[in-house]
Amino acid sequence: MAEENHPRVTINFEFRRKLDEIVGGDHHSYCYQCGACVAQCPAARYNDSFNPRTILQDTILGREDVLLAKDSPIWLCTNCYSCYERCPQDVRPIEVIVALKSLAVAKGVAPDAVASMTENITKAGVSGIITPAVQKIRERLGLEPLGEYPVDEMLKLLED
Amino acid sequence: MKLAPFYGCMIPIKYPQMEAAFRRTMPNLGVELVDLEGFTCCPDPIFFKTKGVLDWLTVAARNLCVAEEQEADLVTLCSGCTATLKEARFLLAEDESLRDRVNERLKRVGKEYKGTVKVEHAVVVIRDEIGIDKVRESVVRPLDGLKVAIHYGCHLLKPSQIMHVDDADYPSILENLIRAIGAEPIGHDMTLLCCGKGCMDDDMPIEMIFDIFSSIRDAGADCMGLICPTCFSSFDLGQILVGRKKDTKFDIPVIYYFQLLGLAQGIPPEDLGLHLHKVKADKILSSLGVVAGAPPAPAA
Ligand code: SF4
Ligand code: SF4
Numbered sequence: 001m002a003e004e005n006h007p008r009v010t011i012n013f014e015f016r017r018k019l020d021e022i023v024g025g026d027h028h029s030y031c032y033q034c035g036a037c038v039a040q041c042p043a044a045r046y047n048d049s050f051n052p053r054t055i056l057q058d059t060i061l062g063r064e065d066v067l068l069a070k071d072s073p074i075w076l077c078t079n080c081y082s083c084y085e086r087c088p089q090d091v092r093p094i095e096v097i098v099a100l101k102s103l104a105v106a107k108g109v110a111p112d113a114v115a116s117m118t119e120n121i122t123k124a125g126v127s128g129i130i131t132p133a134v135q136k137i138r139e140r141l142g143l144e145p146l147g148e149y150p151v152d153e154m155l156k157l158l159e160d
Numbered sequence: 161m162k163l164a165p166f167y168g169c170m171i172p173i174k175y176p177q178m179e180a181a182f183r184r185t186m187p188n189l190g191v192e193l194v195d196l197e198g199f200t201c202c203p204d205p206i207f208f209k210t211k212g213v214l215d216w217l218t219v220a221a222r223n224l225c226v227a228e229e230q231e232a233d234l235v236t237l238c239s240g241c242t243a244t245l246k247e248a249r250f251l252l253a254e255d256e257s258l259r260d261r262v263n264e265r266l267k268r269v270g271k272e273y274k275g276t277v278k279v280e281h282a283v284v285v286i287r288d289e290i291g292i293d294k295v296r297e298s299v300v301r302p303l304d305g306l307k308v309a310i311h312y313g314c315h316l317l318k319p320s321q322i323m324h325v326d327d328a329d330y331p332s333i334l335e336n337l338i339r340a341i342g343a344e345p346i347g348h349d350m351t352l353l354c355c356g357k358g359c360m361d362d363d364m365p366i367e368m369i370f371d372i373f374s375s376i377r378d379a380g381a382d383c384m385g386l387i388c389p390t391c392f393s394s395f396d397l398g399q400i401l402v403g404r405k406k407d408t409k410f411d412i413p414v415i416y417y418f419q420l421l422g423l424a425q426g427i428p429p430e431d432l433g434l435h436l437h438k439v440k441a442d443k444i445l446s447s448l449g450v451v452a453g454a455p456p457a458p459a460a
Pocket of ligand 1: 093
């Protein structure tokens with residue numbers, strides 16, 4: 001049997017088990033590669049290199065090198081949930097992509113912008129920065145000034 | 161009727177005009193707003209969630225606990241908050257062992273998630289609990305002839321398994337709310353396209369915003385109407401930046417639904433913070449016969 005006709009496929013189960021431990025990553029094995037998730041995917045429509053079905057294919061093969069590369073396609077996903085809506089297998093592809101993103105964050109290979117977007121939430125409990133200018137605009141609109149958020153309580157929840 | 165809003169952080173901090181519009185319009189629907197204390201960011205379902213899904217879920221569950229302790233269902237004003245809090249409810253109801261893991265963490269702050277409160281976006285609460293008739297009755301200045309291109313945004317509708325709001329492909333909730341204030345919803349090809357905010361690519365969101373605004377312009381709409389501050393952040397300043405790159409000018413005001421409702425209720429545009437938008441609504445205001453009024457009175 002010629003090797004070229006029947007190339008050997010290696011599956012990295014260790015990577016898949018890691019994904020299984022993340023909330024939402026565990027449905028990846030339900031995928032039967034039908035492609036229904038691609039039909040309304042805006043990221044696939046606007047960028048030829050993105051395809052949620054092939055991301056799932058790479059996930060099933062455990063191709064960590066592709067999925068957690070610096071230029072991994074996962075960061076093109078717009079988080080629109082169309083694939084979740086379409087998938088007949090309850091794979092919830094966007095949730096698998098988010099789980100993959102979280103592995104990339106943990107590995108330190110996520111785009112810098114991602115960390116900076118969450119940084120403020122873990123500092124102040126909110127995503128924006130409450131400046132005197134913000135309070136002034138609120139006052140002019142007849143709104144109460146913003147107070148403190150219970151960030152300490154939130155941080156206790158984030159300790160491992 | 162009493163409602164407990166979950167304002168989130170993007171609206172109170174970045175777009176307080178949306179909070180002002182909500183606080184000023186809801187009493188006219190016979191609603192009393194009860195402000196609860198003790199919330200944090202929902203937290204955001206796109207970036208914070210990638211920091212750790214269990215972290216995201218636990219912080220969301222803590223916010224739900226705050227509402228449970230005060231026995232209040234939550235009304236959200238932002239599609240992101242809606243997505244996070246409703247998905248958290250869904251996941252914690254679906255998987256008991258996951259709920260145990262989350263509750264184990266919540267113990268550190270003396271809380272326990274029980275699953276006793278509901279969460280819905282304000283437009284859904286209007287449709288299902290307050291009634292669209294109340295909206296109609298509150299109108300003193302119908303927005304006759306105003307053509308509004310609706311931008312649904314993704315997270316109000318999808319996934320329908322969790323959101324249970326409307327048909328995700330042929331929704332009608334926002335069209336009905338727009339008609340109730342006398343305006344005309346204008347259909348266009350890109351009404352359900354994502355705003356692109358979650359995408360980390362430099363070019364893709366530009367192309368998406370360009371296509372959405374070109375489609376709205378072709379359809380002859382006077383403005384865009386939406387219900388999500390994240391979409392707003394893509395579109396208000398976004399259309400100007402994209403216009404510069406593409407050598408065109410869209411000049412299509414982007415207006416939050418409760419600002420439109422406020423105009424129809426006769427509330428002065430400054431009280432609704434329309435002057436804070438990058439793309440000014442002056443043209444629509446003058447065609448509606450609205451003139452600038454006195455400085456704002458305190459909001460409810
Ligand atoms: S994720 Fe779902 S829709 Fe996409 S290919 Fe797999 S089974 Fe089909
Ligand atoms: S959530 Fe991401 S993968 Fe799924 S359809 Fe939207 S852009 Fe495509």
